[in-house]
Amino acid sequence: MxxxxxxxxxxxxxxxxxxxxxxxxxxxxxxxxxxxxxxxxxxxxxxxxxxxxxxxxxxxxxxxxxxxxxxxxxxxxxxxxxxxxxxxxxxxxxxxxxxxxxxxxxxxxxxxxxxxxxxxxxxxxxxxxxxxxxxxxxxxxxxxxxxxxxxxxxxxxxxxxxxxxxxxxxxxxxxxxxxxxxxxxxxxxxxxxxxxxxxxxxxxxxxxxxxxxxxxxxxxxxxxxxxxxxxxxxxxxxxxxxxxxxxxxxxxxxxxxxxxxxxxxxxxxxxxxxxxxxxxxxxxxxxxxxxxxxxxxxxxxxxxxxxxxLPGHPAIPKLKVLHPARRGAAEALGSDAEEVYNLPGEKIAAKLTQKIEQSSTLTALMENRDTDFIGDALSSTAALSQLGAQYVWQHFGFLLCILAVVMVGLIVRSFYHHQALWVLKRLKVPRRSRVIPL
Ligand SMILES: [Zn+2]
Structure with a gap:
């Protein structure tokens, strides 16, 4: 025995x-x-x-x-x-x-x-x-x-x-x-x-x-x-x-x-x-x-x-290693790792969505309506998704795709409404070697 x-x-x-x-x-x-x-x-x-x-x-x-x-x-x-x-x-x-x-x-x-x-x-x-x-x-x-x-x-x-x-x-x-x-x-x-x-x-x-x-x-x-x-x-x-x-x-x-x-x-x-x-x-x-x-x-x-x-006891050190998905989310949000660790999944999702919507780069690009902004926007999205890492792609890829489509839609729409119209108008005008005043 x-x-x-x-x-x-x-x-x-x-x-x-x-x-x-x-x-x-x-x-x-x-x-x-x-x-x-x-x-x-x-x-x-x-x-x-x-x-x-x-x-x-x-x-x-x-x-x-x-x-x-x-x-x-x-x-x-x-x-x-x-x-x-x-x-x-x-x-x-x-x-x-x-x-x-x-x-x-x-x-x-x-x-x-x-x-x-x-x-x-x-x-x-x-x-x-x-x-x-x-x-x-x-x-x-x-x-x-x-x-x-x-x-x-x-x-x-x-x-x-x-x-x-x-x-x-x-x-x-x-x-x-x-x-x-x-x-x-x-x-x-x-x-x-x-x-x-x-x-x-x-x-x-x-x-x-x-x-x-x-x-x-x-x-x-x-x-x-x-x-x-x-x-x-x-x-x-x-x-x-x-x-x-x-x-x-x-x-x-x-x-x-x-x-x-x-x-x-x-x-x-x-x-x-x-x-x-x-x-x-x-x-x-x-x-x-x-x-x-x-x-x-x-x-x-x-x-x-x-x-x-043990976690939470005042004498126990803060957690340093997180679930890879949560670690990715913590990096994307730039927030305290343990805070993210303790949040329910849907709260993290909401925070990530909010973060993406508030992305200052995208906002600035949309306001400036720079002709390069399609490329910039796409690379910004890529950078964000890298930051959000596995978490975003594994769990919220679908959401991100919809968001990306909406973004691209907005971009394309503004492109045609403003820059594109201007370009098209230019195309209709016969090219001259220099700008001639009226
Ligand atoms: Zn004893």
Whole structure:
């Protein structure tokens, strides 16, 4: 029902290999004394692998930080499958009322780095039979080892569960993750855990969310995710306020506070609160195959939902890549790309028509009634249609043709009424070598 650790990485390698044009694997290794840890990072860039991620939306998504939460890495595998073939997610997006190209366009400008299983040593201990283990290979909780309010202890502090280590960043796992985040500078950090159903944002170490509009916008995103992907069941808000305890030295607080990751989350994707305290497997992981598949599918899908909800958040950069048709329209209109992106098709059509009608070149030519204006008008039309690019021709070619015919009609009419008559009159007059006064 669950993949073993070896099977998880076997499948990860296979998916990366099958999609090598836009996925790659980078193992990061660090050794401290005789303790060595490797964090395998999968980079997924649906627009094609590149070295420069500065212009893209950057998501860092972490799985398997606690050994006993097997379900977390199942989500990682499903997410990789969905990113390899996102057609079904595009359909879901359309059902939610988004234009068909929107998610595909977003994916083209996104790079996701995901860690299928951060804590491999902890996982090995679980697979050896200690089903309650959450810490790393030398007894430190990787999610308490970060240097943000590190080492503070609550009254119910239990070192068996959450030993924070001898000093901040004493553990290779936490150090590797910090370095990865520093280099990648993600806009979004998602740490996928299990034990309950919750969507947490900072802070974990105090029972409140940060002040300001950006944090409120983040909270609204979580509320929508709760509706779409959690059936409204998830606890939403500050980890410290909602989880039932304060947690110190967590990755999510550090990412937000020290590394400036604006949208920093811990998602708790499954929990069985009725499970006896000692039955860790049941407490943290679904027991039925169908439920495993459903949870994995739902939370893999939630990453796409999140992606859809990001534009408009004050900390998320404006979109730079648009659907080719809309990009053409934006150029023709000389207006803000995102404004055009958000307009319905018929509004863009109306704006383009208006633009063409108001074309100063054509107006001037018509007023001057220059004898060359047929050629000028035609080349102006060509220039405009080039500006309007695919959009005009693909979607409004018909309209443009009618407009062109009307223009030519007007031109021809004025030609005959004025210039042509003058020319024809001249033709009737016998040619002379010079103009002779009467
Ligand atoms: Zn956990």
């Amino acid at each position: 669950y993949h073993t650790m070896d099977q998880v990485f076997g499948e990860v390698d296979r998916i990366v290999e099958d999609n090598s044009g836009f996925m790659k694997m980078t193992p990061l290794t660090l050794t401290d004394n005789d303790y060595s840890a490797t964090v395998k990072v999968v980079t997924i860039e649906p627009g094609g692998l590149s070295d420069d991620h500065s212009g893209k939306l950057r998501l860092l998504v972490n799985f398997g930080e606690h050994g006993r939460e097997l379900i977390s890495s199942e989500v990682a595998l499903m997410l990789m499958h969905y990113l390899a073939e996102p057609a079904m997610e595009v359909e879901k997006s359309v059902l939610r009322g988004h234009p068909r190209h929107r998610l595909a366009t977003l994916l083209q400008q996104t790079v996701i780095k995901l860690i299928p299983m951060e804590n491999v040593h902890g996982r090995a201990i679980v697979e050896a039979g200690s089903l309650c283990e959450r810490k790393n290979g030398r007894g430190v909780d990787p999610n308490r080892n970060w240097d943000l309010h590190w080492g503070h202890k609550e009254k119910d502090y239990d070192p068996m569960e959450e030993y924070e280590g001898p000093k901040p960043f004493s553990e290779p796992e936490a150090m590797l993750m910090r370095q990865l985040a520093k280099d990648f500078q993600p806009h979004v950090w998602v740490n996928v855990h299990s034990g309950m159903e919750a969507l947490f944002m900072p802070y974990d170490h105090v029972a409140k969310i940060p002040d300001g509009e950006a944090a409120q916008a983040t909270l609204r995103i979580l509320e929508q995710l709760n509706t779409i992907n959690c059936g409204g069941r998830c606890a939403v808000g500050s980890g410290g306020k909602s989880v039932g305890y304060l947690a110190h030295g967590t990755a999510t607080d550090y990412m937000y506070d020290k590394l400036g990751v604006p949208l920093s989350f811990t998602w708790e994707i499954y929990g069985d609160e009725k499970a006896p305290y000692t039955d860790c497997f049941r407490m943290f992981n679904p027991l039925q195959k169908k439920q495993v598949d459903d949870v994995a599918a739902n939370w893999a899908s939630a990453i796409f939902t999140l992606l859809e909800l």
